[in-house]
Amino acid sequence: MEYSKEFKAAISNFSSVEKDRLIFRLLKKDKLLSEKLYFELIDPETTDNKRDAMEEIVEEKVILASKYISNQKYFLSIIRKISAEITEHVKITSDKFGEVSLNLLLINTILNYNEDLSRQRFDNVYKLYLYIINKSVKALTLTRKLDVDYWMEIDEHLEELKSKITQNHYLSKLYINNGINLNWLTSDKIPENFDQIIKEIKSQGFLR
Numbered sequence: 544m545e546y547s548k549e550f551k552a553a554i555s556n557f558s559s560v561e562k563d564r565l566i567f568r569l570l571k572k573d574k575l576l577s578e579k580l581y582f583e584l585i586d587p588e589t590t591d592n593k594r595d596a597m598e599e600i601v602e603e604k605v606i607l608a609s610k611y612i613s614n615q616k617y618f619l620s621i622i623r624k625i626s627a628e629i630t631e632h633v634k635i636t637s638d639k640f641g642e643v644s645l646n647l648l649l650i651n652t653i654l655n656y657n658e659d660l661s662r663q664r665f666d667n668v669y670k671l672y673l674y675i676i677n678k679s680v681k682a683l684t685l686t687r688k689l690d691v692d693y694w695m696e697i698d699e700h701l702e703e704l705k706s707k708i709t710q711n712h713y714l715s716k717l718y719i720n721n722g723i724n725l726n727w728l729t730s731d732k733i734p735e736n737f738d739q740i741i742k743e744i745k746s747q748g749f750l751r
Contacts, residue, residue: 575631575634578635579635590636590637594636594641597632598645601625601629601648601652602648604625605625605655606652608621608622608625609656612660612663615667615668618671619670619674622671622674623674626678629646632645639688640693640696643685643689643693643700644696646678647679647682647697647700647701649678650682650704651704654675654708655707657707657711660711660714668713672714673750675714676721676723676750679728680723680741680750683733684738686701686730686733687733687737698730701728701729702728702729704728708725708728721749722740722750723744
């Protein structure tokens, strides 16, 4: 929603007391905004601290979820909730590096259970595998937008991911069938026109 100059002027004319009341009323209704302001104004923890804590949360929750791998629908629902927590972390902290690293950590932790996943019927794990592929594609897209100084750290995650993908026959085949070149799983090998490549792939009905 765009706000007119008149509307902005009317808000500016509020007294300090009125503004404070309005702010606190809005904060009560918007938990995310409240947490973002708290983080930016008075939280003693840094973005790095928050990311470190999220890394532990991601790993612990995937480990707990792993007992439900045989129930793929439920397992994937848990994974999506963990992903939502990462998204919330990014919105609160504006952690662009963490947006990539935490999602790659999520994927790699899931693929720690490659053996268990490989015992499932392919049609049961198909949605999870496609979810993983789309997550990695998004991570590559975001990596292209990061400062190159971060690429070395991201490449550690990507190298681990590539190794785990190649150990999973059906997953690696699904990557290839959806037009994703595994050689792209290195920061400096991500094509400059990666966004356009993915757009073309999706226009052909893949990655869905």
